Amino acid sequence: MSILIVYDSIFGNTGQIAQAMADELSKTHEVRLATAQQAQGMDLSGVDLLIVGSPTRGFRPTPEIQEFASRPDLAGPAAAFDTRIDLDTIEPAPLRWVVHAGGYAAERLARELTEQGCVLVGDTAGFVVLGQEGPLKVGEVERAAQWARDLIEQLPGNGRR
Ligand SMILES: Cc1cc2nc3c(=O)[nH]c(=O)nc-3n(C[C@H](O)[C@H](O)[C@H](O)COP(=O)(O)O)c2cc1C
Numbered sequence: 001m002s003i004l005i006v007y008d009s010i011f012g013n014t015g016q017i018a019q020a021m022a023d024e025l026s027k028t029h030e031v032r033l034a035t036a037q038q039a040q041g042m043d044l045s046g047v048d049l050l051i052v053g054s055p056t057r058g059f060r061p062t063p064e065i066q067e068f069a070s071r072p073d074l075a076g077p078a079a080a081f082d083t084r085i086d087l088d089t090i091e092p093a094p095l096r097w098v099v100h101a102g103g104y105a106a107e108r109l110a111r112e113l114t115e116q117g118c119v120l121v122g123d124t125a126g127f128v129v130l131g132q133e134g135p136l137k138v139g140e141v142e143r144a145a146q147w148a149r150d151l152i153e154q155l156p157g158n159g160r161r
Contacts, residue, residue, distance in 0.1 A: 001029045001152075002046050006039045007053040008065040011133040014055045014083045017144045021051060024145035025152070036064040044071075049155060050078040050118065051148070052109050056085075056126070059102035061109050069112040078118035079151050080109035081125040081144070086137060089130060122147075122154045 003025050009015035015035075022033040034042065044050070052069055054061035061069070061082070069080075082105035087096045106124035114120055125147045128137040152158075 001048040003031045003049045004047045005033045005051045008036045008062045013129050013134040017127050020141045020144045021148035036068045053081040054105040056082045056105040061105040074116040077121045078113045079121045080106045082106040084126045086128045122151045
């Protein structure tokens with residue numbers, strides 16, 4: 001199966017998550033990993049699963065990944081993830097509610113992918129960073145690998161292609 005993972009990352013955390021997914025899935029599948037910039041103009045034909053990820057910035061994905069997710073030639077099974085700040089680290093505490101209520105990049109990416117005609121696989125995922133520039137919370141890299149594995153299981157045909 002051919003899998004394409006496209007991501008954006010300002011401080012490198014979303015990149016680490018995307019790399020963990022690529023490392024895991026490439027054990028059993030053909031995986032391409034590309035930044036939103038590298039994926040510009042990329043031929044997307046033959047992709048069996050598209051995974052798109054972004055840092056959450058101002059409740060939404062970055063403009064670069066948003067632009068990728070709105071490509072009219074997207075189709076087929078797709079999944080979305082983001083990185084986001086650990087709510088417990090936000091001060092003052094009432095701001096936590098605001099950040100949570102504002103929403104996250106993955107939800108918006110999933111909506112955009114669906115609007116372009118993709119079929120969502122699994123639930124969106126958010127991976128937590130402990131400060132704006134990271135690091136990732138302990139265990140998130142492993143959770144990313146597991147999430148990616150689970151996506152394959154949830155594909156129509158169960159990935160045994
Ligand atoms: C300008 C800015 C806005 C941010 N907005 C949010 C937000 O709305 N919600 C959230 O959970 N995290 C927010 N964050 C934290 C980012 O999600 C965090 O920097 C990102 O996950 C790091 O990923 P990266 O290393 O791939 O850039 C923001 C960070 C910055 C710098």
